[in-house]
Amino acid sequence: MVRRRFEIRTQPGFAFLALVTFFMLYLPIAVLVVYAFNASDSITIWGGLSLHWFRVAWNNSAVQDAAWRSLIIAVFAATFATITATMAALATTRTPPYPGLTFKYAFINQPLMVPEIVTAVALLIVFSRVKVWTGYSGLGYLIAAHTAFCIPFAYLPIRARLESMDLTLERAAADLYATPWMAFKRITLPLLRPGIIAGFMLAFVISLDDVVITEFVKSGGQDTLPTYMLGQIRRTVTPEVNAIATAFLALSVILVTAFFFINRQKN
Amino acid sequence: MPKPEEAEQKRVAVEARSIVKAFGQGSNAIRALDNVSVAIRENEFFTLLGPSGCGKTTLLRLIAGFEYPTEGAILLYGDDIAGLPPFKRPVNTVFQSYALFPHLTVSENVAFGLEMLGRSKDEIKSRVAAMLKLVHMEELGNRRTDQISGGQAQRVALARALAPGPKVLLLDEPLSALDYKLRKEMQIELKRMQSETGITFIFVTHDQEEALTMSDRIAVMSKGRILQVGSPWDIYDKPADRFVADFIGETNFLTAAVVDIANSRATVRLSSGKEIPATVAEGMQPKHEATIVVRPEHARAVKKGGQLSGTVENVVYFGTDTHIHIRLEDGSPFTVRQQNARSEFCGFEIGDPAGIEIAADAAQVLRD
Numbered sequence: 001m002v003r004r005r006f007e008i009r010t011q012p013g014f015a016f017l018a019l020v021t022f023f024m025l026y027l028p029i030a031v032l033v034v035y036a037f038n039a040s041d042s043i044t045i046w047g048g049l050s051l052h053w054f055r056v057a058w059n060n061s062a063v064q065d066a067a068w069r070s071l072i073i074a075v076f077a078a079t080f081a082t083i084t085a086t087m088a089a090l091a092t093t094r095t096p097p098y099p100g101l102t103f104k105y106a107f108i109n110q111p112l113m114v115p116e117i118v119t120a121v122a123l124l125i126v127f128s129r130v131k132v133w134t135g136y137s138g139l140g141y142l143i144a145a146h147t148a149f150c151i152p153f154a155y156l157p158i159r160a161r162l163e164s165m166d167l168t169l170e171r172a173a174a175d176l177y178a179t180p181w182m183a184f185k186r187i188t189l190p191l192l193r194p195g196i197i198a199g200f201m202l203a204f205v206i207s208l209d210d211v212v213i214t215e216f217v218k219s220g221g222q223d224t225l226p227t228y229m230l231g232q233i234r235r236t237v238t239p240e241v242n243a244i245a246t247a248f249l250a251l252s253v254i255l256v257t258a259f260f261f262i263n264r265q266k267n
Numbered sequence: 268m269p270k271p272e273e274a275e276q277k278r279v280a281v282e283a284r285s286i287v288k289a290f291g292q293g294s295n296a297i298r299a300l301d302n303v304s305v306a307i308r309e310n311e312f313f314t315l316l317g318p319s320g321c322g323k324t325t326l327l328r329l330i331a332g333f334e335y336p337t338e339g340a341i342l343l344y345g346d347d348i349a350g351l352p353p354f355k356r357p358v359n360t361v362f363q364s365y366a367l368f369p370h371l372t373v374s375e376n377v378a379f380g381l382e383m384l385g386r387s388k389d390e391i392k393s394r395v396a397a398m399l400k401l402v403h404m405e406e407l408g409n410r411r412t413d414q415i416s417g418g419q420a421q422r423v424a425l426a427r428a429l430a431p432g433p434k435v436l437l438l439d440e441p442l443s444a445l446d447y448k449l450r451k452e453m454q455i456e457l458k459r460m461q462s463e464t465g466i467t468f469i470f471v472t473h474d475q476e477e478a479l480t481m482s483d484r485i486a487v488m489s490k491g492r493i494l495q496v497g498s499p500w501d502i503y504d505k506p507a508d509r510f511v512a513d514f515i516g517e518t519n520f521l522t523a524a525v526v527d528i529a530n531s532r533a534t535v536r537l538s539s540g541k542e543i544p545a546t547v548a549e550g551m552q553p554k555h556e557a558t559i560v561v562r563p564e565h566a567r568a569v570k571k572g573g574q575l576s577g578t579v580e581n582v583v584y585f586g587t588d589t590h591i592h593i594r595l596e597d598g599s600p601f602t603v604r605q606q607n608a609r610s611e612f613c614g615f616e617i618g619d620p621a622g623i624e625i626a627a628d629a630a631q632v633l634r635d
Binding site: 175187 | 331332333352353354355358359360362364366368369370379380383384427428431
């Protein structure tokens with residue numbers, strides 16, 4: 001008798017479990033998206049298909065304001081995080097391993113491990129002091145906080161890209177009279193570009209999505225889209241929130257899909 | 268092949284002086300190069316030959332500037348360049364993996380060095396065209412590097428390294444990734460390019476045949492040392508020590524007593540008691556017993572007579588020649604290679620007694 005290899009796919013109940021898991025994950029989101037197109041005022045009673053709530057959200061100045069702020073923060077935070085992460089990735093991969101390197105990896109990736117609420121409270125305390133000292137209470141705090149937790153997300157794809165890159169190429173550039181800066185500009189950077197773009201987009205999405213740290217750090221009137229939605233839900237909930245969430249979801253899906261395509265791209 | 272006196276007059280392009288390269292620290296340090304000195308002459312096709320791990324690539328990388336020596340100096344036309352970064356050295360490298368820039372076209376790859384040197388657009392254009400012509404790649408200048416074959420990539424790597432007109436071209440096992448036929452073609456091509464451009468080539472390989480057919484001179488390396496430097500003829504016919512003799516071609520090792528030694532000539536007594544004249548490797552210390560080598564094609568199997576005698580153990584027919592494996596009376600093996608004349612059988616069968624006639628001047632006394 002041929003002994004069959006153990007395969008998780010063929011175990012009884014596996015397909016069922018997989019289906020249930022996917023349902024649990026995506027059904028609520030599907031419901032949310034469907035009700036965004038609800039014509040009625042209720043988020044639970046279906047009143048026919050309509051783009052009414054998208055229109056309401058689009059014309060809501062508070063939503064516009066929060067969306068605009070979210071974008072500004074995300075653009076700045078993702079940019080700063082990507083630059084920092086690129087430098088960190090170069091510094092940690094373009095060197096022979098030395099004691100303490102692992103510690104540096106851990107240090108760079110720490111924001112992934114520290115509970116967000118801890119960071120949030122810590123930033124709240126520090127920034128409230130700084131606000132008193134400097135009198136400045138603009139978007140800088142949010143941008144700084146977002147940059148900090150975006151760095152590891154930008155770092156990972158860039159480092160992966162650098163590690164898979166042939167070091168001989170940089171050596172060849174140096175051999176052909178390229179100074180270290182020219183070798184970086186003409187060879188390393190162009191080859192690293194997909195990693196940098198992927199890192200930027202990941203950081204961008206992470207920044208857009210953040211609630212906890214933003215909620216703690218923001219000053220009055222500095223709502224981002226997620227904190228605005230959170231505020232709305234505390235009061236009367238209308239399908240407007242569904243509409244915002246749906247638009248948000250669409251944007252994230254587009255960005256993450258693009259991220260995967262860019263990452264898959266060869267050299 | 269230039270006569271030694273002529274070659275001696277040529278300028279020295281690259282000189283390594285007492286180079287030590289250690290990797291690691293303290294007692295764990297590994298000496299990749301252990302007091303290596305060598306002088307490579309202008310316009311020479313010079314080969315560093317040795318098994319993997321012998322330090323040949325490390326020496327090449329020290330000349331290129333990818334590594335810095337722990338001790339010693341590297342002189343390029345008399346200037347010490349050991350401390351200069353690679354981009355300040357007028358030498359270029361053809362990498363084993365070719366290392367073509369994947370985001371640039373063939374032409375852009377070839378132009379890279381010239382651009383970095385700040386040459387004018389017109390000069391770059393004509394130089395790139397000339398280089399692509401040299402390597403027979405004129406038609407493929409606009410191709411991406413992933414749209415060309417391995418052999419073509421090899422040519423582009425050569426063109427790219429030659430384009431800036433380096434004083435010395437370093438080639439790190441550039442043919443090892445090619446299949447046999449292409450490798451043979453490129454060996455001839457490389458020789459042609461070297462004579463056309465007049466650039467000094469330093470070629471690294473572990474392939475002894477490649478080294479013998481292409482080089483003006485060869486340095487045989489083992490365990491971080493240079494064992495012998497000489498023309499292919501020197502290296503093959505006058506090996507200095509056991510490693511060189513064994514690494515290059517097939518050979519017979521015999522133990523013999525030194526009867527007389529003077530002026531790089533010696534008379535040695537073989538195990539059979541017969542005395543034959545022999546040449547002596549440079550640096551050999553006079554001693555009573557020594558190892559001598561005789562190449563299989565420098566000896567003949569004979570029915571009667573000869574300086575050695577034994578029993579035929581095996582006869583292997585190779586078409587162009589026949590190998591006769593003989594067990595000598597003292598128990599050591601000896602192989603004779605005989606060219607097959609016409610369709611005649613060599614005349615020996617397994618178990619036959621045979622004498623061995625060693626050609627005049629064929630025996631060489633090794634250093635160690």
